[in-house]
Amino acid sequence: MNSMLKMAAAVAAAALPLTAAEVTGKVTLKGTPPPANIIAAVKADANCGKVAKGDAKTRTYVVGADGGLANTIVYIKKGLEGKTFPVPSTKPEIDQAGCMYQPYVAAVMVGQKFDVKNSDPFMHNVNATPKINKGFNFAQASQGQVNEKVFDKAEMGIRFACNVHPWMIAYVSVMENPFFVVTDDKGTFAIKGDLPDGKYTLEAFHQKAGALTQEIEVKGGKATTDFAFDVK
Numbered sequence: 001m002n003s004m005l006k007m008a009a010a011v012a013a014a015a016l017p018l019t020a021a022e023v024t025g026k027v028t029l030k031g032t033p034p035p036a037n038i039i040a041a042v043k044a045d046a047n048c049g050k051v052a053k054g055d056a057k058t059r060t061y062v063v064g065a066d067g068g069l070a071n072t073i074v075y076i077k078k079g080l081e082g083k084t085f086p087v088p089s090t091k092p093e094i095d096q097a098g099c100m101y102q103p104y105v106a107a108v109m110v111g112q113k114f115d116v117k118n119s120d121p122f123m124h125n126v127n128a129t130p131k132i133n134k135g136f137n138f139a140q141a142s143q144g145q146v147n148e149k150v151f152d153k154a155e156m157g158i159r160f161a162c163n164v165h166p167w168m169i170a171y172v173s174v175m176e177n178p179f180f181v182v183t184d185d186k187g188t189f190a191i192k193g194d195l196p197d198g199k200y201t202l203e204a205f206h207q208k209a210g211a212l213t214q215e216i217e218v219k220g221g222k223a224t225t226d227f228a229f230d231v232k
């Protein structure tokens with residue numbers, strides 16, 4: 001191979017990850033949601049009261065100053081049928097800290113392991129009640145205890161609850177492909193990965209506000225779109 005051909009081959013190889021894509025945008029909530037409630041039971045509880053940091057509040061709608069809606073899962077819902085993708089190498093953590101689940105909303109891919117942790121120096125109980133997947137219900141008696149879990153079927157909004165502290169709730173969604181993300185506290189999202197150019201249905205899913213879909217086209221690895229939910 002002459003040097004020009006070698007160079008051309010090297011350039012082609014370097015350009016190979018052409019599918020590295022980014023789907024970005026913002027999720028907002030129109031109108032004014034009901035205010036978050038202070039969960040007085042946290043401070044009133046003999047154990048929780050010792051570890052609570054500030055006032056624990058309900059998280060039905062977590063909205064930023066400009067209407068940005070947090071805790072919304074944005075993901076590619078259609079357009080990838082028949083394709084398989086590797087499970088993300090990251091291992092999300094669902095923590096119990098200050099008698100609240102952190103985060104309130106999480107998403108994992110089918111087959112992606114995640115940790116359930118107890119950061120508090122007393123017992124919590126983790127009761128996951130899926131409709132499609134297999135549920136589990138176990139105690140985490142000691143501080144720092146970690147249990148690894150995995151779901152093997154796609155399912156949105158699996159409820160996690162603690163039977164010791166009834167206000168402790170979290171929602172975990174199990175996604176079919178790795179192209180998903182949970183909006184941050186400004187409502188923004190950026191789905192990154194080896195997503196081929198093409199047309200897709202993008203869905204924004206919020207545990208209370210519901211789901212909205214948009215047709216998008218990823219071109220040159222880029223697409224951007226916004227979602228606006230009504231208060232429900």
Ligand SMILES: [Cu+2]
Nearest residue numbers: 124162164165
């Ligand atoms: Cu608990």
